[in-house]
Amino acid sequence: MKRSSIFAAALAASSLLGIGAQAQDSTVTITWQMWGAPNDTQLWQQLADLVTRQYPDIKVELQLSGWTDYWTRLPVLAASGQVADIISMQSMRMPNFYSLLEPLDDYVKDGGVEVADFETSIMAGLSYDGRLYALPYDVGPWMVFYNRDKFAAAGLKEPAKDWTFDDFKAAAKALTKDGTYGYGTQAFDFIAGPIALGAEYFNADNQFDLTNPGFVEAFGKYVDLTAKDKLSPVFASAADASAASGRFASGNVAMYIDGPWTLLTAQANADFEIGTAPLPRGNDRSRFITAGSGWGISATSQHKDAAFKALQVLTGPKAAEILGSAGRALPARLAEQTYWYDVAAKSVSGTRDTLQYMFAHTTPFRINEKWNQFENLVMQYVPVALTGDTEPKAVLADIQNQLP
Template sequence: MKLTTVLAAAFLASSAFIATVQAQEQVNLTWQMWGDEKDAPLWQSLADLVTAEYPNITVTPQISGWTDYWTRLPVLASSGQIADLVAMQSMRMPSFYSILEPLDAHFASDGFDVSAFETSIIAGLGHDGTQYALPYDVGPWLVYYNRDRFAEAGVAEPALDWTFDDFKAAAQKLTEGENYGYAVQAFDFVAGPVALGAEYFNDSNQFDVTNAGYAAAVGKFVDLVAVDKTSPVFASGAGAITGSGRFAAGNAAMYIDGPWVLQQTKDSVDFNIGVAPLPRGEGESRFITAGSGWGISATSQHKEEAYKALQVLTGPKAAEILASAGRALPGRLAEQKFWYDVAAKDVAGTHEVLDYMFAHSTPFRLNEYWNEFENLITQYMPLALNGDSTTDAVLADIQNQLPF
C-alpha cells in the first residue's frame, strides 16, 4: 500500500475521532424554575434523567420563589443572563413568548408529536399559532370542599353541574360565627365569572371588564362576601395562600384552586376533602384550564442540546416522577394515571370531576396585558368586598388602568 494512501486513511480516521470527541463535548445547561427548597431534589431527579439519556449533557436547576421568579425573569432576559431552559406558565406566555425559541422547526426535524399532551395546555403554551414550550402539568380551577362540614350541616355534596345558586346556598348554610362557608380569593373573579358564562374580553381580544355580563358575574361573587358574609375579605395584594390557609385550618368549608395543590392540601388537613367543578350559570358548564412547562431561551448557545433536554424533562418518565410525587397532574395524557393513583387517592370523585371539566373547557383568553389585569384584580377587588366601593366602580377603575 502506498504511503500516501496510508497517511490519507490515518488522516480520515483521526478526523472522525476528533469529530466524535467534539460531538461529545460536555455541555452544561442551566434551567430556571420556581419552587421551594423542598422541591429541589425532585427537579434534580428530572435533570439526572437528561444526563442518563445524554451523558454529555448536564442540567443545573436554578430555583427561586414564585414572586421572585417573575420579577427577575425580564431582568435576566434583558441582561443576557437568562438560563438555557426556562419555566413558563401558560397565563404569562403572551408577555414572555419573545424570550423563547420557537419549537415548531425542532418538531419538524424529528417528527415530534404533541398529540400525547392535553390539547388545552399545548395551546396555552403557544402564541399566535407557534409553540414556545412543552407542558409538565395542566388543570382547571375547581372547588375544594370540606366533606365533614358538609355532612355536619346536612348539605348535599356538589353535583357535577351544580349552579351558582347551589353554591351560594351551601356557602350560606355552612357559615356560622367565625366559620365561613367559603374563602374568596382574587382569581375567583376570573375563573368564577367565566364558569358563569361571562367574558372579560371583547371580540378584538381587548379587555372589556365593564361589560354587563362580566360585571353581573363578578357581582355575584362580591355579594357572597359583602352582602351574605359567607367569606372573609382577602387583603389587597394577597395570594392564594390566604384561602388555602383558611381551608386547611377548618375555618372555611370551600375555596377555589387547581389540582396542582391537591396533594399538599390533602396532607395539610385533618378532615375529609372533596373536589367539585366551579358552579355554572344558566347555561352549560365551562371552565378555563392552565398549566406550566419549559421552553428554550431564544439566546441559548446550546439550543440543540436544550431541545434534547426539553424532550426528556417533559417526557413520559419525567411525567411519571412528577405525578407519583403528587407534584403535577401531567400534561401528558398517558401519565395522568400516576397522579390519580397518588395525589387523588382517598379524594372521591376526582377523576370524574376532572374528566367532566376537561370535557367542558373553554379557551383561556389572554393577551400581553394579562399580568396587569390580574394584579389590578388582586389590588382593587377588596374595595368592593368590604363595602368601600361598588363592583361597577372597581371594575371601571381597573378598566381605566388597562391599555386599550
Template structure:
C-alpha cells in the same frame, strides 16, 4: 527511539482520550421555577437530576421562588440579562413573556418531536401566533376543593359534578359559622368563575370589556360572596390573596376554595382533614370550565440552547410526567400519562377524578388579553375594597376597565 515509541503510543490513544474528554465537557444549565412547598421543590430537583442521568455532560441547577415572587422577578431578571437558560412559563402568562423565549417550531420539525402526544389545549396555551414557545408539563381545569369533614359535619351532601350556583351558595352559608367561612374568594377567581357561568369579559374582538352587563353580573356575584352573603373572608389588596386563602383552607378556616390539580401535592402534608373536589358551580346553563397549564422554554439569552432543548425534552418526557403524576404535582400534559395521575393523586381526593373529567368534558379556552398580568394586578388592587363593601361591582369594573386601557 523509546521516546519516539512512547510518543506514538500516546498519539494513538490520545485521539480517543481527547474525544472522551471533549464529549464529557460539562455544560451547566440554569433553570428557574416557582414552588409552593418543600415537597414541590424536591420534585423539581428530581426532574433536574433526570436530565443529568440521561445526559451526563449536562448539569441543571435549579433556582426556585414562590409563585408571586416568580412573576415579579421575571421581568427584572430579563431586563438585567440574568434569565436562566430554562424559563418556566404558565400558559396564561405566555402572551406577556413569550418574547423572552426561543421559538421551538424549527427544533420540533428538525427532530420530528411529537407535539401530538400532548393535550391540544395546552399546546395552544403555550403558543403565540402559531409558534410554540414552551413544552408543557401539566394541564388542568380549575375546580372547587372542599373540607369533607366540615361538609359532613354540617350535614351537607357531597357535591356532584355539575352542581349549581344555588347549591354552592347554600352550602357556603351553612359552612360559615364559629369564625370560619364557607368559601375563600380571591380577585383572580373572577375570570375563572365568570367563564364557568358563561359571562363574557372580553368583546368579540378579544378586547377587555368589563363594563358589559354580562361581565358586571359576574362581578356582582363574585363580590357578593364577601360583601353580601358574608360567606367569604376579606383578602389583602395584593397578589398574595391566593396564597392567603390557600393557607386558610389548609388550616381549616375556609371550607371551600378554587384551585387546580397542580396544588394537590401541597395539600397532602398540610391538611388534617379529608379533602374532596367538585366542579366549579354552574349558573343557569351548562358549566364552561377553563383550563390552563405550564411548561418550560428556552431563554433567548441562553448560550446553551441546544443543551437546553435536550433538557426540556427530558423535563416533559413520559418518565418525568409519570413521576410528577405519582407525586400528585401535575395532571400530565401528555394525554397517555394522565391515567397515572388519576390512579395516584386523584385517589387521595374524594370525587377528584370525577370533577376533573367532568370539567375537561365541559371546558372552553381561557381567553385573556395581551396585558392580562396588568389586568390581574388591577383585580388584586380593586376587588378587595369591594369585598369589604366600600365600592360596588359597577364602580370596581369601571375603574379597572379605565385603568387597563391607559
C-alpha cells in the same frame, strides 16, 4: 534512539490528551432555569439526570430560584444576555415573555413529538399568536375544594358536577354558622368564577372589556357572596389574597377555590375529609379555564438542538411519571395523569371524575400582554367591593381605566 523514544512517547501522550480534550469538549452543558422551594431541588435534579442518562453528551445544569424571584430575575437575565438555554414558563405569563423563547413548531414536527399526547388546553396556553413556545409538564383547572365533614353535618348532598351558582350559594348559606363561613373568597375567584358562569372579560379584539354587562353581572354575583350575603370573610389586601387555603385547612371556611396543584398540601394540612367539585356554572353548559407550566428554549441559546433533546426528556413519559408519582404536578401528558391520581388524589373521592369532567368542558383562557397587570389590579381593587363600599361596576371601571 533514547531521545527519539522519549519524543515518540510524548507525541503519543499528547495525542491521547488531545483525544480526551475533544471528548470532553463534545459534552454540551445546557442550563435550565426553574422555580421551586429548596426541597424541590432533588426532584428537579432527578429530571435533569434523566437527560444525561438518555444523552450522555448532554449535561443539564439546574438553576433554581423561588417563585417570586424567578419572575423578577428573568427579564434582568434576558436583558444582560445571561438567560438559560431552557426557560421555565407559566401559561399565564406567556404573553409577556414569549419573545424570549424560540418557536417550537418545527422542532416538534421534526422531532416526532405527538401533540395529541398532551392535554389540549395547556398546549394552547403555552402558545402565542398561533405558535407554540413551550412544551408542558403540568396542567389544571380551578375547582372547588370543600369540607365533606361539614357538608354531611349540615345535611347537604355533595355537589353535582354540573351544579349551578344557585346551588353553590345555597350550600354556602347552609354552611355559614357557628363561626364558620360557607365559602372563603380569594382574588382569582373573580376571574375563573365569572368565566365558569359564561362571562367574558375580553372583546373580539382580545382587549380587556371589563364593563360589559355579562362580566359585570357575573363578577357581582361573586362579590355579593361576601359584601351582601356575608358568606365569606374579606381578604384585606394583595398580601392576603390567598388566605382562603389556610382558613379552609383550619376549618374556618367550608369551601374555597384552588387548583389541583395544591391538593397534596391541602390534604396534609386538613384533619377532615376533603372533596372536590367543578366551579358552579351559569344558565348554560359548564366551562372552565386551565393553566399550567412548561419549558421552552431561549431564543438566544447557542445549543438549541441539544436543548430540544433535553426538552423532550423533561416533558417525556418518564419525567411525567416521576412528577405525578411525587404528587408535584398533574401531568400535562394524558397517559401519565394516572400517577398523580394514584398519589395526590388517592384519598379524595371523585377527584379523577371531577377533573376529567372539567377537562372535557374547557374554554380558551384568554390573556394578552396586559394580563399580569390586570391580575395585580384585581388583587388590589376587589377588597374595596367586598366591603360594600364600592359597587362592582365601579371597581371594574377603575381597573379598566388602568389598562391602557
